[in-house]
Amino acid sequence: MTASEQVVDSPAGWVANHIRRYVETDGAEGHEWRPGVFTLLLTTRGRRSGKLRRTALIYGRQGDGYLVVASQGGDPKHPAWYLNLLDEPLVRVQVGADTFTARARTATAAEKPRMWSEMARIWPAYDDYQAKTDREIPVVVLERA
Template sequence: MTTDEQVIDSPAGWVRDHIREYVESNGERGHEWRPGVHTLLLTTRGRRSGQLRRTALIYGRDGDRYLVVASHGGDPRHPTWYLNLLADPLVRVQVGADVFAARARAAKPDEKPELWRTMVAIWPDYDAYQARTDRDIPVVILEPVDG
């Protein structure tokens, strides 16, 4: 990913507005979405279009790693951003003012229970989303990489 490539923001109006505020303020507005709930911006490469796609997601931490949940509100389908990172796990992340490259992967079955608890402590609705679908909702680990 290069910084001169055009990025297409989420088609959801409120998410697009959140992203715009986050980017325009260099993360000063939008990083804390609700009290105690922080968001990051995740940019993936579209698996079919090849275009950069950006969305805002609630995140947690596990050491130096960032965690996000591919919940899609309990929809039976994975969110598009998750399908994109399965095709190309190299992503760009913005946390506050910090922008960095990362490698994304779904938590392995032995890792997921602890990471799921971490994320449910931040956003309890994740348990309700999982109850709403037969799909196993992934916890995604974003590991910063050099370059």
Template sequence: MLYGKEHVKRYQETGGAEGHDWNNTTVLLLTTKGRSSGQPYTTPLIYQRYGDDYVIVASYGGAPDDPQWYKNLMAEPEVEVQVKDDKFKARARTARPEEKPDMWRVMAATWPQYDEYQQKTDREIPVVVLERTQ
């Protein structure tokens, strides 16, 4: 099973033919700019379409702290996204309180472990909306 840097590499090399469909769900590549280093970081993340946008979850497996990629996009919301062979720029934002419940339901239907992750942590796990900008 693909994971981490190998997942990113295979996804990029094959235009998502390997890596998009993963563990009975779908994965995109999110590239953020490091908030300290300024370097690009690419992370494979489970996603779903939500209208014209893409939705991801900053679960970090229910860890007590937000994942680095989420901290990066909070500092710099302009990101790059790859879905299969479609690469585009997007603006990332945390889902608003009125949108989050429905988006969470969509994501938990795709990856039921999200509900378990939320029970494991005291932090409210953010749902992130990726809005295409080009």
């Protein structure tokens, strides 16, 4: 990923607006999305298009790394960003004003219960999303590369 490549933001209008404000203000607007609920920006490379794709996600912390949940609101299919990072785990992350390259990986079966619990504490709806789908919703670990 190079800084000069054009990035395509989420096609969802409210998410695109959130990302634009986040980027324009270095996270001063948008980092804390709701009281006590913080978001980061994740940029992946499209597995089919090759384009850089950016979305905003609620995050938690895991040591020096970050946790995000590939919930898609409990949809039966994984979100595109998750499928993209399975193909190319090197991603760009922005947390507030801090932008860095990270390696993404799916939490292991041993790690996931603790990580899921942490993420559901931050955003309780994750439990509802899991209940409405047969798909096992992954927790993703983002570690600085």
